[in-house]
Amino acid sequence: MGEVEVPPFFLCPISLDIMKDPVTVSTGITYDRESIEKWIFSEKNSACPVTKQVISDSDLTPNITIRRLIQSWCTLNASYGIERFPTPKPAINKAQMAKLLRDAKSPQLQMKCLKELRSLASESETNKRCMEAAGAVEFLASIINNTNESSVSEESEDGFDLKKASDEALSILYYLELSEAGLKSLSGQNGEFIDSLTQIMQLGNFESRTYSVLLLKSIFEVANPMQLMSLKPELFVQLVQVLKDQISHKATKDALKLLINVCPWGRNRVKTVEAGAVRELIDLLLEAHEKRDCEMILVVLDQLCQCAEGRAELLNHGAGLAIVSKKILRVSKMATERAVRILVFVSKFSATPSVLQEMLNLGVVAKLCLVLQVDCGSKTQERAREILKLHAKAWKNSACIPMNLFSSYPSSINR
Numbered sequence: 001m002g003e004v005e006v007p008p009f010f011l012c013p014i015s016l017d018i019m020k021d022p023v024t025v026s027t028g029i030t031y032d033r034e035s036i037e038k039w040i041f042s043e044k045n046s047a048c049p050v051t052k053q054v055i056s057d058s059d060l061t062p063n064i065t066i067r068r069l070i071q072s073w074c075t076l077n078a079s080y081g082i083e084r085f086p087t088p089k090p091a092i093n094k095a096q097m098a099k100l101l102r103d104a105k106s107p108q109l110q111m112k113c114l115k116e117l118r119s120l121a122s123e124s125e126t127n128k129r130c131m132e133a134a135g136a137v138e139f140l141a142s143i144i145n146n147t148n149e150s151s152v153s154e155e156s157e158d159g160f161d162l163k164k165a166s167d168e169a170l171s172i173l174y175y176l177e178l179s180e181a182g183l184k185s186l187s188g189q190n191g192e193f194i195d196s197l198t199q200i201m202q203l204g205n206f207e208s209r210t211y212s213v214l215l216l217k218s219i220f221e222v223a224n225p226m227q228l229m230s231l232k233p234e235l236f237v238q239l240v241q242v243l244k245d246q247i248s249h250k251a252t253k254d255a256l257k258l259l260i261n262v263c264p265w266g267r268n269r270v271k272t273v274e275a276g277a278v279r280e281l282i283d284l285l286l287e288a289h290e291k292r293d294c295e296m297i298l299v300v301l302d303q304l305c306q307c308a309e310g311r312a313e314l315l316n317h318g319a320g321l322a323i324v325s326k327k328i329l330r331v332s333k334m335a336t337e338r339a340v341r342i343l344v345f346v347s348k349f350s351a352t353p354s355v356l357q358e359m360l361n362l363g364v365v366a367k368l369c370l371v372l373q374v375d376c377g378s379k380t381q382e383r384a385r386e387i388l389k390l391h392a393k394a395w396k397n398s399a400c401i402p403m404n405l406f407s408s409y410p411s412s413i414n415r
């Protein structure tokens with residue numbers, strides 16, 4: 001049986017797949033809805049891929065004629081195993097969305113409406129953006145805020161399950177994949193929504209705790225510095241608890257990304273350390289095998305070791321120096337760079353005689369000598385050389401440094 005030739009006007013210009021839901025943009029070009037929505041919304045492009053003209057209106061007009069032609073072609077070629085796809089559901093319009101949100105304010109209809117909102121969000125990017133434009137983000141956030149303020153975990157007086165509604169609203173907010181404007185609207189509620197997510201991380205089930213971390217990560221990516229500098233200590237306590245509980249790999253990775261975003265601000269470093277993060281990060285590093293996981297953990301530890309409290313916690317952990325040193329030259333150039341940076345901070349600001357002796361006994365000094373022999377980046381080698389020079393008197397004549405590595409000791413010292 002020969003190959004079936006697909007008419008070129010049945011193909012999406014972006015992906016070259018057969019169109020299933022052809023829509024026409026303002027420039028007059030027809031695309032498959034899924035492909036053009038990804039181009040406009042997910043990849044944030046404003047120009048038509050074919051004409052390069054600006055798409056003036058994000059409303060996508062269904063091309064019913066092309067769709068019927070494609071469906072007829074599928075029917076004619078059924079003998080070749082080509083299935084006729086069903087007529088796509090039309091995207092919701094603003095009037096329909098406004099009515100749905102009004103109905104959702106009724107306790108008797110709220111769960112039904114929330115489930116419908118979740119279904120609509122899963123259907124298309126157009127529905128997601130329509131929901132945002134109609135005020136769904138603020139409405140869903142109000143459900144979550146009101147539930148947490150009431151501290152009700154069971155049912156309200158009329159039998160309505162507030163906690164269940166809050167969990168459903170939270171999952172919808174996550175699946176909406178909010179625009180930057182939508183995320184900023186959540187972060188700009190005087191911290192109320194962030195407080196609600198913090199409470200969910202403390203009291204919610206595993207799924208809701210995961211959604212909270214994922215949303216917080218997205219919110220903090222667009223938050224302004226003043227918002228990031230005023231985060232409450234309880235938030236850091238709950239983030240560390242998420243790392244400790246390891247509720248999901250996704251939640252752990254996003255909690256690490258979140259800490260990377262907020263720890264450049266000095267006070268946040270102290271809050272993170274006081275929440276017990278250093279111990280949990282070291283324990284995670286002991287078990288981490290994936291390259292990206294190791295890199296992110298070392299990035300956070302690097303940030304935390306820039307404050308005295310962080311360095312003290314690293315040194316108080318029995319495996320702190322050992323595991324950081326072990327990751328040098330074993331994971332990636334980035335991991336090696338971060339691990340050496342951590343050792344720089346320890347060597348410069350926390351190098352007591354007992355710490356220096358521990359660095360010798362654990363092979364940290366030998367590892368630094370090895371860094372000078374391999375290609376791991378000039379900046380990293382410069383830092384390793386700086387550490388070795390800084391404590392030359394304590395380490396130079398030590399038997400703990402193998403003879404084959406001793407020759408790597410900085411020449412200005414080895415005289």
